[in-house]
Amino acid sequence: MTTAARRWQPGQRSMLPYAVLAGIALAIVWVLVASGLWTDILRYRKDILYLTRQHLVLVAVSGGAAIVTGVSLGIWLSRPSMARYAEATMQAVNMATSIPTLGKLALMMTLLGIGPLPAIVGLWVATLLPIVRNTYAGLRAVPGHLVDAAQGMGMSPGAILRRVELPNALFVIFAGIRTAMAVNVGTAPIAFLIGGGGLGELIFTGIDLQEYGMMLAGAIPTALLAVAVDFLFGQVQYWLVPRGVNPLRNS
Amino acid sequence: MIRLESLTKIYPSAHGGAASVDRVSFEVGAGETCVLLGPSGCGKTTTLRMINRLVAPTSGKVFIEGRDTSAADPVELRRTIGYVIQQIGLFPNMTVAENIGVVPRLLNWDRVRMRRRAEELLAMLALDPAEFLDRYPNELSGGQAQRVGVARALAADPPVLLMDEPFGAVDPVNREVIQDEFLRMQKALRKTVLFVSHDIDEAVKMADRIAIFRAGRLEQYAAPDELLGRPANEFVASFVGSDRTLKRLRRIPVSEVVSGAGSGDPGVPPHTPTVSPTDDLRRVATLFLEQGVDVLRCVDADGRVVGIVTRDAVAARLAAPAGALGASPE
Numbered sequence: 001m002t003t004a005a006r007r008w009q010p011g012q013r014s015m016l017p018y019a020v021l022a023g024i025a026l027a028i029v030w031v032l033v034a035s036g037l038w039t040d041i042l043r044y045r046k047d048i049l050y051l052t053r054q055h056l057v058l059v060a061v062s063g064g065a066a067i068v069t070g071v072s073l074g075i076w077l078s079r080p081s082m083a084r085y086a087e088a089t090m091q092a093v094n095m096a097t098s099i100p101t102l103g104k105l106a107l108m109m110t111l112l113g114i115g116p117l118p119a120i121v122g123l124w125v126a127t128l129l130p131i132v133r134n135t136y137a138g139l140r141a142v143p144g145h146l147v148d149a150a151q152g153m154g155m156s157p158g159a160i161l162r163r164v165e166l167p168n169a170l171f172v173i174f175a176g177i178r179t180a181m182a183v184n185v186g187t188a189p190i191a192f193l194i195g196g197g198g199l200g201e202l203i204f205t206g207i208d209l210q211e212y213g214m215m216l217a218g219a220i221p222t223a224l225l226a227v228a229v230d231f232l233f234g235q236v237q238y239w240l241v242p243r244g245v246n247p248l249r250n251s
Numbered sequence: 252m253i254r255l256e257s258l259t260k261i262y263p264s265a266h267g268g269a270a271s272v273d274r275v276s277f278e279v280g281a282g283e284t285c286v287l288l289g290p291s292g293c294g295k296t297t298t299l300r301m302i303n304r305l306v307a308p309t310s311g312k313v314f315i316e317g318r319d320t321s322a323a324d325p326v327e328l329r330r331t332i333g334y335v336i337q338q339i340g341l342f343p344n345m346t347v348a349e350n351i352g353v354v355p356r357l358l359n360w361d362r363v364r365m366r367r368r369a370e371e372l373l374a375m376l377a378l379d380p381a382e383f384l385d386r387y388p389n390e391l392s393g394g395q396a397q398r399v400g401v402a403r404a405l406a407a408d409p410p411v412l413l414m415d416e417p418f419g420a421v422d423p424v425n426r427e428v429i430q431d432e433f434l435r436m437q438k439a440l441r442k443t444v445l446f447v448s449h450d451i452d453e454a455v456k457m458a459d460r461i462a463i464f465r466a467g468r469l470e471q472y473a474a475p476d477e478l479l480g481r482p483a484n485e486f487v488a489s490f491v492g493s494d495r496t497l498k499r500l501r502r503i504p505v506s507e508v509v510s511g512a513g514s515g516d517p518g519v520p521p522h523t524p525t526v527s528p529t530d531d532l533r534r535v536a537t538l539f540l541e542q543g544v545d546v547l548r549c550v551d552a553d554g555r556v557v558g559i560v561t562r563d564a565v566a567a568r569l570a571a572p573a574g575a576l577g578a579s580p581e
C-alpha cells in the first residue's frame with residue numbers, strides 16, 4: 001500500500017504541466033469563440049479530419065522508423081567493437097543535427113522528388129539524430145562496474161544489453177525520443193512544402209490567403225497533436241523505466 | 252580447491268609489454284580463504300580476474316576442483332563462481348530480490364525457489380527479508396548494499412567465491428562489522444574464497460593464507476602467522492609493517508601457549524587475571540601490560556582452570572619457527 005502511494009504521487013506531479021496547458025487551451029478557445037473565429041475554423045471540419053489523418057501517418061511512419069533505427073544505431077555504436085568509429089560517427093551526427101530541418105527537406109526533395117516519401121524520409125532523418133545521440137550517450141553512461149559485475153556473474157553479452165545496459169539507459173533514451181518526437185511533430189507541417197500533405201496545407205495556405213480561420217484550422221490540431229504525443233511518450237517513459245532508475249518515480 | 256599454474260598475463264604495449272602477472276603459482280585448499288595482498292598495480296586483481304576468465308591469461312592454467320578452466324565456456328564457468336566487486340555493482344534497475352536472483356535465473360530456477368533462496372540469504376546476512384526484498388539499491392545504505400552484493404554472489408551456492416576489495420568502500424566501523432559477519436558465515440559455509448585486499452590488517456583478520464604480490468610476482472604465500480613471523484624478504488617485511496609482531500597476536504589463540512594442566516598450580520595466586528582458551532594473544536598482551544603481571548590463569552567456558560599463560564610461553568611461541576606449531580589451518 002505504501003509502495004502504491006509512493007508510485008502514484010510523483011505521477012500526479014507530472015500531470016501538472018498538462019493541467020496548466022489545458023487551462024491555457026480553454027482560454028484560447030474562449031477567445032476564439034468570442035471573436036467569431038471558431039465558426040471560421042469549423043468550416044474546415046472535413047479538411048481537418050482528412051489532413052490530420054495524413055499528418056498522423058507522416059508522424060507515425062517517420063517517428064516509428066526513427067525510433068527503431070535510431071535506437072538500433074545507438075546500441076550498435078555503443079558496442080566496444082565500434083569504439084574506434086563511434087566518436088567520429090557521433091561528431092557527424094551532431095553536425096547533421098545542426099542542418100535546419102527545412103534544409104533537410106529541401107535536400108530530400110532534390111534526391112527523391114516531391115510527395116509523401118521524401119517528406120517521410122526527411123522527417124525520419126531529422127528525428128533520428130536525437131535518438132541516436134541519446135541512446136549512445138545513455139548506454140555509454142552505464143557505469144562500467146555494472147557491466148563488469150554482470151559479466152562476472154556469467155551473463156551473456158545479449159543478456160547484459162537487455163537486462164542491465166538498456167534498462168539503466170532507458171530514461172536517457174526516452175528523453176531523446178521525446179525530444180525527437182517534439183521535433184517530428186513540429187516539423188511535420190513543413191512537409192506540405194514538398195508535397196507531403198498534412199495539416200501544413202491549411203497553415204501555409206491560410207497564411208498565403210490571410211485566412212486566419214484556415215490557418216488556425218491547421219495550427220490548433222498541430223499544437224494539440226504535439227501535446228498529445230509528448231504526453232503519450234511521457235507516460236510510456238514514466239511506466240516503462242524501472243523505478244530504481246527512474247528519477248520521476250524516486251520519491 | 253583452486254590451483255594456479257604459472258599464470259601469466261602480458262598486456263601488449265609499445266615497449267613490448269611487461270608482464271602484469273608473472274608466472275604465479277599457488278594452491279588454495281577447499282574451504283580456505285586466501286587473501287591476495289599487495290600495493291596497487293601489483294597484479295592481484297588481474298590474477299583474480301583470470302580465475303573467472305574476465306581476463307584471458309597469456310599463458311599458464313587455472314584448475315578449479317581439478318578441472319582446467321580454459322576448457323570451459325567462460326560464461327558458463329562464471330555462473331559457478333561467486334563474484335563480488337568493490338563498487339558492489341548491484342543493478343539499480345532491479346530490486347534486491349531480482350539482484351540476488353540474477354544467477355539463479357541464468358540457471359533457470361523457478362520463481363518460488365529464487366524467492367525462497369533470496370529470503371534465506373538476506374536472513375543469513377542479518378537483513379530482514381520482508382523489509383528488503385522489494386527495495387531498490389538506491390534505497391539501501393552502503394553496508395546494506397554490500398551485504399546484498401555478498402548474498403547475490405552466494406545465490407546459486409557456488410563452491411568458489413572471488414571478492415575484489417569487497418569491503419573497500421564501506422566505512423571503517425561498518426567494515427569491521429561486515430568482516431566479522433563474513434567470517435562467521437564462512438565458518439558455516441566453508442567456501443573457497445579468493446579475496447583481493449590492499450589492507451594488511453584485513454588480510455591478517457580474514458585469511459587462512461596470504462599471497463603477497465609485487466609487480467606481478469608472488470613474493471610470499473603463507474599463513475598469516477608465518478608471513479608475519481618470517482617475512483620472506485625485505486619487501487614483505489616492509490609491507491606488513493614494523494608492528495608485525497603485534498599483528499601476529501590476533502591470529503594466535505591462547506590454547507597454543509597454555510601450559511600446566513589442572514587447577515592446582517601452587518605458584519599462581521587465585522586472584523590472578525584470567526583468559527579463555529579461545530581468546531587471542533592480544534587479550535593476553537593487554538592483561539600483561541595493564542595488570543603488570545607475568546602470568547595469567549586460563550579458564551574455560553565452564554569456569555574450570557585449564558592451565559596458566561606465562562610471558563615466557565608467549566615469547567617462545569613468537570620465536571618458534573612459524574607454521575611449526577600448527578598455526579596454519581591444516
